[in-house]
Amino acid sequence: MAKQDVLITEVALRDGSHAIRHQYTVDQVLQIAKALDEANVPYIEVTHGDGLAGSSLQYGLSKTDEMALIEAAVSVCQNAKIAVLLLPGIGTVEELKQAANIGAKMARIATHVTEADVSRQHISIAKELGMETVGFLMMAHMAPARKLVEQAKLMESYGADTVYVVDSAGALLPHQVKERIKALKENIQVNIGFHGHNNLSLAMANTLAAIEEGATRIDGSVRCLGAGAGNTQTEVLVSVLDRLGIETGIDIYKMMDLAEDIVAPILPKPQEITKDSLVLGYAGVYSSFLLHAQKAAKQFEVDSRDILIELGKRKVVGGQEDMIVDVAAEIAKKQSAPV
Numbered sequence: 497m498a499k500q501d502v503l504i505t506e507v508a509l510r511d512g513s514h515a516i517r518h519q520y521t522v523d524q525v526l527q528i529a530k531a532l533d534e535a536n537v538p539y540i541e542v543t544h545g546d547g548l549a550g551s552s553l554q555y556g557l558s559k560t561d562e563m564a565l566i567e568a569a570v571s572v573c574q575n576a577k578i579a580v581l582l583l584p585g586i587g588t589v590e591e592l593k594q595a596a597n598i599g600a601k602m603a604r605i606a607t608h609v610t611e612a613d614v615s616r617q618h619i620s621i622a623k624e625l626g627m628e629t630v631g632f633l634m635m636a637h638m639a640p641a642r643k644l645v646e647q648a649k650l651m652e653s654y655g656a657d658t659v660y661v662v663d664s665a666g667a668l669l670p671h672q673v674k675e676r677i678k679a680l681k682e683n684i685q686v687n688i689g690f691h692g693h694n695n696l697s698l699a700m701a702n703t704l705a706a707i708e709e710g711a712t713r714i715d716g717s718v719r720c721l722g723a724g725a726g727n728t729q730t731e732v733l734v735s736v737l738d739r740l741g742i743e744t745g746i747d748i749y750k751m752m753d754l755a756e757d758i759v760a761p762i763l764p765k766p767q768e769i770t771k772d773s774l775v776l777g778y779a780g781v782y783s784s785f786l787l788h789a790q791k792a793a794k795q796f797e798v799d800s801r802d803i804l805i806e807l808g809k810r811k812v813v814g815g816q817e818d819m820i821v822d823v824a825a826e827i828a829k830k831q832s833a834p835v
C-alpha cells in the first residue's frame with residue numbers, strides 16, 4: 497500500500513446521490529466502485545444521499561434498494577472499504593447491522609452540530625459490529641469552535657475513531673474552517689476529518705485549510721457530485737495534494753480517467769454553482785434542501801432564492817424538510833396579499 501498522509505473517503509455514491517435524485521443503478525455502482533478501488537481510493541461511501549433508510553417521500557425515493565448498491569460495491573472492491581452514512585432518526589440500528597452483514601466496514605454517524613448525544617447508541621453498536629466509526633458533525637457553521645469541541649468530545653467518548661467537521665451548507669470561510677479544526681486538534685485525540693460543499697466555490701480552499709490545521713480524513717467527490725454545488729472534487733484534490741507533497745496513495749491518472757469516462761456520462765447535467773446553490777452557501781442552508789426548495793418554488797410560483805434566504809434566517813436544519821413547503825406557501829401568500 498502506498499504511503500498515505502491523508503485518507504480520502506469518496507462520497508459520489510452517497511452525497512452524489514442527491515445530485516442524481518437517488519437514481520443510481522447496480523450497474524453504475526459496480527462500474528464506479530471498481531474503478532475507484534483500482535485507483536486506490538481507501539474508502540467509498542454508499543447509501544441514499546440522506547444515509548441508510550433515507551429512501552422515502554420526505555427525502556426522495558431511491559431507484560434501487562441501497563443494500564443492493566452496498567453489496568455491489570463490496571463485491572468489486574479488493575482493498576477499498578465501503579462506508580455507510582447513518583442519521584439517527586432516519587436510519588436505525590437494524591439497517592446498520594444489515595449493512596455490516598453485507599460487508600460495510602465503516603459507519604459514519606451524522607448529527608446536527610449541537611446534537612452529538614443522539615449518536616451514542618449508533619457509534620457504540622457500530623464498534624460492537626467491528627466497524628471503524630466516524631462522528632459526522634453537520635452544519636458546522638452554526639456553532640462556534642468551543643461548541644464543536646464539546647460535541648466532538650462526546651463522539652470521542654462514545655468510541656468514534658474520527659470526528660468530522662461537516663460544512664453541510666458550504667457556508668464556512670477558510671479562516672472559520674481553520675479555527676474549528678485547530679480547536680479540535682488541541683482538544684481531542686482521535687482523527688479529525690473535513691467534508692466541504694462548494695456553494696461559495698470554497699470547497700477546495702476550505703479542504704486545504706483543514707489539512708493545514710491537521711485534518712487527515714478528507715471527503716472528496718468525483719466531478720464534485722453532491723448536494724448543492726457538490727463537494728470537493730476528488731480528482732482535482734488528489735492532484736493538488738500531490739503538488740503539495742501530501743500523499744493520498746491514489747493514482748491520479750486513474751482518478752481523472754474514471755471521472756471523465758465513467759462518471760461524466762451518467763450525469764444528467766454537470767455539477768455547477770447555480771444561483772440557488774450559491775444562495776445555499778450565502779444564507780447558510782443545508783445543501784440537501786436545494787431540490788426540495790426548487791420544487792416548492794415551482795409549486796407556489798415564488799423565487800427559490802426567497803425560500804432559501806428565509807430558511808437560513810429561521811436556522812432550519814436537516815430533518816425539517818417539511819418547513820420548506822411551509823415557507824414557500826407563506827411567501828406566496830404574502831406576495832398575493834393586497835398592498
Ligand SMILES: C[C@H](O)CC(=O)C(=O)O
Pocket residue numbers: 511545546547583606634635662663664665691723783784814
Ligand atoms: C445527509 C447529508 O447529506 C449529510 C452531508 O453530507 C452533509 O451534511 O453535508
Ligand SMILES: [Mn+2]
Pocket residue numbers: 511664691693722723783
Ligand atoms: Mn454533504
